[in-house]
Amino acid sequence: xxxxxxxxxxxxxxxxxxxxxxxxxxxxxxxxxxxxxxxxxxxxxxxxxxxxxxxxxxxxxxxxxxxxxxxxxxxxxxxxxxxxxxxxxxxxxxxxxxxxxxxxxxxxxxxxxxxxxxxxxxxxxxxxxxxxxxxxxxxxxxxxxxxxxxxxxxxxxxxxxxxxxxxxxxxxxxxxxxxxxxxxxxxxxxxxxxxxxxxxxxxxxxxxxxxxxxxxxxxxxxxxxxxxxxxxxxxxxxxxxxxxxxxxxxxxxxxxxxxxxxxxxxxxxxxxxxxxxxxxxxxxxxxxxxxxxxxxxxxxxxxxxxxxxxxxxx
Numbered sequence: 438x439x440x441x442x443x444x445x446x447x448x449x450x451x452x453x454x455x456x457x458x459x460x461x462x463x464x465x466x467x468x469x470x471x472x473x474x475x476x477x478x479x480x481x482x483x484x485x486x487x488x489x490x491x492x493x494x495x496x497x498x499x500x501x502x503x504x505x506x507x508x509x510x511x512x513x514x515x516x517x518x519x520x521x522x523x524x525x526x527x528x529x530x531x532x533x534x535x536x537x538x539x540x541x542x543x544x545x546x547x548x549x550x551x552x553x554x555x556x557x558x559x560x561x562x563x564x565x566x567x568x569x570x571x572x573x574x575x576x577x578x579x580x581x582x583x584x585x586x587x588x589x590x591x592x593x594x595x596x597x598x599x600x601x602x603x604x605x606x607x608x609x610x611x612x613x614x615x616x617x618x619x620x621x622x623x624x625x626x627x628x629x630x631x632x633x634x635x636x637x638x639x640x641x642x643x644x645x646x647x648x649x650x651x652x653x654x655x656x657x658x659x660x661x662x663x664x665x666x667x668x669x670x671x672x673x674x675x676x677x678x679x680x681x682x683x684x685x686x687x688x689x690x691x692x693x694x695x696x697x698x699x700x701x702x703x704x705x706x707x708x709x710x711x712x713x714x715x716x717x718x719x720x721x722x723x724x725x726x727x728x729x730x731x732x733x734x735x736x737x738x739x740x741x742x743x744x745x746x747x748x749x750x751x
Contacts, residue, residue, distance in 0.1 A: 549688065689724050691720050
């Protein structure tokens with residue numbers, strides 16, 4: 438059998454990145470829902486109800502569809518949940534004092550850092566094309582954030598809060614991958630959400646915000662976030678992390694600021710300039726570029742395994 442006879446991996450190699458792309462797109466709705474909910478609840482209370490409302494939906498999915506109880510929680514779920522809850526807490530505060538594009542871009546810098554951390558801790562050495570993809574995506578994210586018209590609504594205080602959240606999101610991604618490697622996606626997202634709800638409750642008490650809105654209508658935004666961002670977005674990201682190298686995952690989820698900035702353009706009077714539009718396009722190109730490298734690497738790896746098996750049989 439020659440190299441040409443060796444089959445290439447199926448399209449299933451793209452399942453992980455596609456799950457991450459879909460999850461990142463849904464997470465991009467999070468700042469939109471949060472902004473709408475600020476009339477009734479504080480930013481930390483919105484996060485708390487987002488997590489709490491998601492728990493019964495996730496439990497029903499486990500019981501009704503997979504017909505089992507959640508697997509036992511592990512320490513990686515606890516750490517990932519704490520990192521994510523603190524990340525969301527800082528990010529929500531940031532969204533109250535800076536633009537959606539700024540806050541979402543800065544916090545997603547943590548996703549780029551995931552690749553370097555995975556190289557250090559997981560020995561997932563990136564290929565040269567990954568560095569090119571990081572450079573392209575970073576330039577696009579910077580243009581998306583900093584390329585607005587003069588007199589924008591950004592604020593350095595909110596930007597610094599988002600920077601702190603970026604470090605937290607890197608920890609969340611790494612520990613989530615460790616948790617996902619040891620349990621199913623639904624088990625991981627269920628326990629992550631439970632931990633996040635507990636941590637968010639503490640943040641509400643520390644901030645002094647009210648847990649309850651004045652009317653039942655105030656629960657609308659958190660319920661939307663629970664279904665779209667938590668169950669849908671975070672659930673798909675956790676599922677995708679189990680099928681994708683952490684370095685590549687960090688680039689793919691950069692779709693979030695693109696979605697958030699595009700929607701907030703019309704909803705919150707935060708128009709995108711030509712530079713920001715070009716930045717969004719660069720992010721999308723960086724995402725595509727990172728996948729090309731993974732596909733080629735996986736093909737070589739699969740071919741190597743098949744060749745070794747053939748030699749052993751001979």
